[in-house]
Amino acid sequence: MSEHEEHEHHPGTIPVQQMRPGDHAFFGYEGDTHGRDVMSAFVWAGLARGEKVIVFGPPHLTEGQIWSAFEEAPGPLLAMARRTGRLTLSSMRQLIMPAGVFTADRQWERIGEETRTAREEGFTGLRTYIDMGWVADLGADVDTMMEREQRAGHLFSDGFYSEICAYDEDRFDERVLRAMRRAHPRDLLARIGQLRCLRLGSTLHLVGEADLTTRTRFVRALRDALGRGGVTVDLRRVEFLSVRCAQDLVLLVSRSDGGRPVRIRCSARHATLLSRLGARPADIEESG
Structure with a gap:
């Protein structure tokens, strides 16, 4: 490494x-x-x-x-x-x-x-x-x-x-x-506004801020992870999640292979946003 x-x-x-x-x-x-x-x-x-x-x-x-x-x-x-x-x-x-x-x-x-x-x-x-x-x-x-x-x-x-x-x-x-x-x-993280994407096993850890400036990186990491099958998307270290990025997440999860479960692990604040945008309750795991 x-x-x-x-x-x-x-x-x-x-x-x-x-x-x-x-x-x-x-x-x-x-x-x-x-x-x-x-x-x-x-x-x-x-x-x-x-x-x-x-x-x-x-x-x-x-x-x-x-x-x-x-x-x-x-x-x-x-x-x-x-x-x-x-x-x-x-x-x-x-x-x-x-x-x-x-x-x-x-x-x-x-x-x-x-x-x-x-x-x-x-x-x-x-x-x-x-x-x-x-x-x-x-x-x-x-x-x-x-x-x-x-x-x-x-x-x-x-x-x-x-x-x-x-x-x-x-x-x-x-x-x-x-x-x-x-x-x-x-x-x-080295600066405010940065987004780091860490893939460890079957979990994609997203760290920092998911907004307009980091959206391309955010979506690319999600597509790559979801394309490999069942995965947990961990948002607990995301400080800011924009509505647009949250919509991207909900859409990509809804389009993923139904036979390969996806979990979104996140704070109550982000869970509320994702739910309002149509995320399935079964896909969300609230965690501190």
């Missing part, structure tokens, strides 16, 4: 909008955008849920450049959060002070302190976005960082703390990226 195929088949692949308290996610990005749409969505969702948010942005960006990424989505929530300290910018260098050298124990200690403070202040959770550019910035040992990532499960055990670890894929070698993607229970 190639590295690309392994990435495609990560069992925890989700769009950032489906991150939940207690999640620990890998996020790989490329280019000068620095994954700003995913970073912004993660921050805004946390604020909307009453969480405290700390952003450890790319070390080579100024604070002004990072703030500007959030301000592309205007509204009073960001301004209030910035003013009250619910949303703060930091760096790994600041977090581990006065220690001058990164160790997993020191980082865990400090995150534990931040988590306790967030609880005491009455927040519903704490979430951090950590750009892993800090490794080069601090001259830290990559293997020490990797060990931290692989043994960090205790930070998330009570569902209060969540974290995105963002890797610029141009700055880390394939060995590190492969190991780190495996080490995280969640693997985020």
